[in-house]
Amino acid sequence: MKFLDLAKVYIRSGAGGGGCVSFRREKYIEYGGPDGGDGGKGGSVWVEVVDGLNTLIDFRYQQHFFSKNGQPGRGQQRTGKDGDDIILRVPVGTEILDEDQETAICDLTEVGQRILLAKGGNGGFGNLHFKSATNQAPRRANPGQAGIDRTIWLRLKLIADVGLLGMPNAGKSTFLATTSNARPKIADYPFTTLHPNLGVVGVDNVEFVVADIPGLIEGAHEGRGIGDRFLGHVERCAVLLHLVDGTSETVADDYRTIIHELEAYGGELADKPRITVLNKVDALDEEEREQARGELEQAVGGPVMIMSGVAHLGVTEVLRALRAQIDENRLRQKPTEEAESWQP
Numbered sequence: 001m002k003f004l005d006l007a008k009v010y011i012r013s014g015a016g017g018g019g020c021v022s023f024r025r026e027k028y029i030e031y032g033g034p035d036g037g038d039g040g041k042g043g044s045v046w047v048e049v050v051d052g053l054n055t056l057i058d059f060r061y062q063q064h065f066f067s068k069n070g071q072p073g074r075g076q077q078r079t080g081k082d083g084d085d086i087i088l089r090v091p092v093g094t095e096i097l098d099e100d101q102e103t104a105i106c107d108l109t110e111v112g113q114r115i116l117l118a119k120g121g122n123g124g125f126g127n128l129h130f131k132s133a134t135n136q137a138p139r140r141a142n143p144g145q146a147g148i149d150r151t152i153w154l155r156l157k158l159i160a161d162v163g164l165l166g167m168p169n170a171g172k173s174t175f176l177a178t179t180s181n182a183r184p185k186i187a188d189y190p191f192t193t194l195h196p197n198l199g200v201v202g203v204d205n206v207e208f209v210v211a212d213i214p215g216l217i218e219g220a221h222e223g224r225g226i227g228d229r230f231l232g233h234v235e236r237c238a239v240l241l242h243l244v245d246g247t248s249e250t251v252a253d254d255y256r257t258i259i260h261e262l263e264a265y266g267g268e269l270a271d272k273p274r275i276t277v278l279n280k281v282d283a284l285d286e287e288e289r290e291q292a293r294g295e296l297e298q299a300v301g302g303p304v305m306i307m308s309g310v311a312h313l314g315v316t317e318v319l320r321a322l323r324a325q326i327d328e329n330r331l332r333q334k335p336t337e338e339a340e341s342w343q344p
Contacts, residue, residue: 003195005156005233007059014042014067014083016121016144019129022075023137034131035077039123039144043067043083047106049113053091054198056156067118070144073126083120090154093236097153105152109159109236117152121145155232158196160211161326163234165262166243167254168215171279173197174309175243176212179319184212196233203319206331211237218257231265239325240274241318244296246281246306251292252299273325276300277318282308 017039024032045067065088071080096105096117106115124142131138164172173184173193180199197212213230234240244255255276262270278296281289289306297304305321307314323331 003055004057004060005055005158005196005230007056007154008063008151009059009088009154010064010151011045011086011088011118012066012149013044013118013120013147014069015147016040016042016123017070017072017080018143019124019126019141020073020075020078021127021139021141024076033136034127034138035075036126036128036141037073037075037078037080038126038129039073040070040080040082041123042070042120042144042147043085044116044120045086045088045118047088047090047094047096047108047115047117049092049094049108049111050089051092051111053089054158055091056094056154058089059154067120067147069147070120070123072144073123073141077126077128080123082123085120088117088154091156093157093159095155095157097155099151099153101153118148118150121147157236158198158211158233159209159236160198160234161208161238161330162201162210162322163237163240164210164212164243165234165240165258166215166279167245167248167258168217170215170243170245170254171309172212172215172243175241175279175307175315176210178309178312178315180210182212196230201319203316203323206323206333208323208326208331210241216258216261218261231262231269235267235269237272238327238330239322240269240272241322242274242276243279243307244276246278246289246292247283251278252295255296255299275305275318275321275325276302277305277307277314279307279309281306282311282313 019039020036022036024035065086067086068083070083073080094108122145124144127138127141166172173186176182176199179201182197182199184197193214199210200207201210211233213233248254278293307318
C-alpha cells in the first residue's frame with residue numbers, strides 16, 4: 001500500500017427537494033383541500049475516523065464526493081425521500097483543512113470521531129403546510145434549500161510517541177528496525193527512507209510508538225529534499241530523538257543544521273523535549289568517540305548519549321531515556337509471555 005498524507009477533496013451536500021402544490025381530488029368529496037407534501041432533505045457529507053487505516057491513498061483515486069438531493073414532495077400528503085449521506089473514512093490523526101490549507105476545520109485524533117463537513121439542504125414546504133383558516137386553498141410551495149459546495153484538504157499526521165530526526169544516513173531506519181518489528185528500507189545511500197515508518201518499541205514492560213521520517217538537509221524548510229514534507233508527522237510526538245552520525249567529519253554542523261530546520265519550520269516542534277544521541281559509535285575507536293562526543297556536547301550545551309543500532313550498543317539506555325519523557329497515560333503495557341501463549 002502506498003503512503004499518502006495529503007489529499008485534496010471536493011465535497012457537496014445534497015439540495016433539499018421542493019414542496020408540492022396539490023389538491024385532493026376524489027369523487028364524492030366536495031372540499032378536498034390542499035394535500036401537497038414537503039420535499040425530502042438532501043444528503044450530508046460526514047468524515048469519520050476508522051481503525052486499520054494509516055494512509056490517505058483511497059482519496060488519490062476518488063476526489064469528488066457528492067451527496068444525493070432530496071426528492072420533491074408529492075400529492076396525497078407524501079413527503080419526498082431524503083438523500084443518502086456520504087461518509088469519508090479517514091485514519092487516526094487526520095486534519096481537515098479549508099481550501100487555503102491554513103484554516104483548520106477539525107483535528108481527528110480518536111477512533112470513532114464523526115464530524116459533519118457539509119449539511120444537506122432542508123426540503124421545501126408543500127402547500128399543505130400553508131393551510132389556515134384564512135387561506136384554505138394555498139397555491140404556494142417553497143423550493144428546497146441548496147446544498148453546500150466546498151473544497152477541503154485532508155492532511156495526515158501520524159500518531160506516535162517518539163519522532164526520529166537526523167540527516168540522511170544518520171541511522172534512523174536501522175534504529176527502528178533494531179528496536180521493533182518494523183522493516184524499513186536500509187541502504188548505504190541518502191534518502192533511503194521515502195515515507196514515514198512506524199514501529200512499536202518495548203522496554204521495561206511498556207510499549208510506545210516510534211515514527212521514522214525521511215532525513216532532513218540544509219534548506220529543507222525552503223523545499224530542498226523531502227524531509228520537510230513529513231515534519232508534521234512528529235508534531236504530535238511527546239519527545240524527539242535526534243540521531244547524529246558519529247562517522248561524519250562535521251558532527252556539530254550536522255546537529256546545528258537539523259536544529260535550524262526545526263526552528264524555521266515553526267510551531268512548537270523546536271521546543272519539544274529532545275534527546276541527542278551520537279550514533280554509529282561502533283565504527284569509531286575510543287579516542288575518536290570521545291572527540292566526536294565532546295564536539296557534539298559543546299554544540300548541544302548538554303549531555304549526549306552514545307549508541308550503535310547495528311551493534312546494539314547503548315540502545316536500551318536510549319529507550320529508557322525516551323520512556324522517561326513520555327507521559328504514563330501514553331504508554332501501553334507490554335503483553336506478557338503467558339498472555340501471548342494462551343489459547344482457547
